[in-house]
Amino acid sequence: MFKKIRSKILAVILATALIPLIGLSAASVALLNGMKDNALSTNNELGTTASNDSAAALTAQIESDLTARASAIAESVDGKLLQIENHTRIVAAYTEKLYANPENYAARPLNYLQPGEEGTTIPHIRTAEGVEYDDILPELSLLGNASDVLDEYLVTGINVTASYIGTESGFFETVDTTASVPNRKDYDARTRSWYIGAKENAGLFWTDIFADASGRGASISCAMPIYGPDGSLKAVAGTGATMEKISEIVNTAKIGENGYAFLLNTRGEVVITPKNELITDASGALIGENYLHNSNADLQALAEAMISAQSGIKKLMMDGDDVFIAYAPLSRTGWSIGVVMPNAEVTAPVTFMREDIDGLISDSETAVNSFMSTAVTAVVISILLVLILAVILSLRFSTTISKPISLLTEEAIEIGKGNLDYTITLMTGDELEELAHAFNIMTDELKVYIGDFEKVTADKERIATELNVATHIQASMLPHIFPPYPDRTEFDLFGSMEPAKEVGGDFYDFFLADEKTLAVVIADVSGKGVPAALFMVIAKTLLKNNAQMNKTPEQVFNEVNNILCESNEGGMFVTCFMGYLDVETGVFTYVNAGHNPPVIKRVDSSWEFLPCRPGFVLAGMEDINYKPQSITLNKGDMVYMYTDGVTEATDQVEDLYGEKRLIKTLNNEIFTEDINDIIEAVRNDIVLFANGAEQADDITMLIMKYND
């Protein structure tokens, strides 16, 4: 019991404390989780959006920057070329003036080293084979005036290596930065590409890049035809320059970390690039990788756009790298500048930013997770605390509750053992104290009750014993020795009485009223128990006494009725049948006071009811005048008297035994000689009929036979 109560209290306290706590905790954790997921996904989304937006913005920025760079480089290169071109134009224009008005200029003969002479002259003179100095002297003297103009290139600050004029007459006048260039007689300018180009072009002409004849690296020439007054070609002015300055512009252009610029010539060849060495072809021209004939279609398209003098930017794969290439044309030479930038570098800031954002997201996730685990730890600790608290509380509670209960249990066990003096005092101030109080009251009452009960039981036992004695006395008062008068052969008698439970009110009697008169009586006092038994004794005694005072049956009834009425405080009455048999004549005189009519068996017929005038019961009312009846019995006739215990015996469903069944049973015993058997037969049939039902009333029978 103690443990059960403790467990129940523990369970209740735990449930009360823990269920809401756990519910709240679960809800909080779920909420936190939701918030965490939401925050993380929002962060992630923000990061991605920011990265994408940034990438787009950066890409747009880079594209515009790269395009601008390409244009700037192109302009810068163009500027250098423009200086070369301007110088060439000045030389050509001046020379054309010399040819137009030779008379205006004094002869300014140029030195020409004779074969075998050593040294250098400025300007130098070279002639084609077969051209004699004297033949060209006048023209040479005229063009000597152009020497100062040729020399002008020195102040331009560009990498011009030589400024020169080749004539149709076959000589070549040059001012060269290399002083050691000897005058030569084996140089025919008219066969050079710059000369042919300007002549054919009939205007300004740029050569391809070629390897400088004096070993000064990649070079380029700009040439301009000079016409005489008659419109015939007189000469071509040319300016040679190394690509050093231009290469420097292109090669040193800083394009991000790994980007670079390149120059594409009109054939789609990369002629200036920090990436690759150039090679010289058979004619001395420098050639580079040709994009126009590249297997990469994107590069082909790029080259086509570039040699078409377009500008723009393309994104393509080059040498396995994802790159942006911006391009812009030069306004002269037909070249184009390309600027290459790896995409990785363009988007690097975006990648860094993305990494930063991811780092931030990861940090915030770590922070949220750490917060969550702190929260969960707090919840677990709270639950544990509540658990411990609940256990302590429930132990305290259960002790305060169960200890009094244990005491009460002890008392109950003591009471159970019969120790009614055991009392208990509880000062808990609650229902248990009331219970203890009730226990004590119960103990006291039990004491009183058990005392009473013992007394009552003793009384009952005494009464039962006395009633048992009374029953025996009552039975012994009835004549019970058969045959009663062994010496009287005129009649046979047999009687029996079975009391129902205790002493009853039935009785039978027979006696000799006088020598020749046999009196038979059967009666039933209303009610049962001692009052009925006492009344029966009185009635029986009065009847017998009066009958033996020479009175007729009706006189006896009249007398006894009045006597009984006098002292009948209990309102009892008696049904009674009494008959006188004159043993000599067989005359049977009888009176009936409300009793069941007897049954008669004539020798020559079956059992039938004796005709009876129903008189009123004895002791019911005073001054009743009973009327006698009489018949004459023949030898062998029998009279069977009984009480209503016979006809009103009941079976299990309270059906009555009845008079018809009685007659039938009697008739079944017609041939018996022994009157005992007749009574035995009726009794057996009643038992059969009752079928186990309890006997409700006394069963009393008396049979008389008038003998031969």
Next chain:
Amino acid sequence: MTIERKPYDKGVELTVLGRIDTVTAPDLTAALMPEFAGDADQVTLNLAAVNYVSSAGLRTLLAAQKESKKRMKSFIIKNVVDEVMEVFSMTGFNDILTIE
């Protein structure tokens, strides 16, 4: 046994249902006797639903009859079934009771 009480213009009628025997007779006595001490001039006992009256029942009826005479009231028994009438006849009660 049950007893149903119903007043009428001259008095009160008690209708009994069941057996009147040793066990139930005291109940009938308790119900019947006070009626004679009351205002009713007539006490009617309806025995239509009674098929058995034991000697204890007869004693109750006798006591009621005596009480009615003492109090100058009328005690009427009605609707007596054959089985019960037989008992009344046998015991002579039909001579002293007012049976309708």
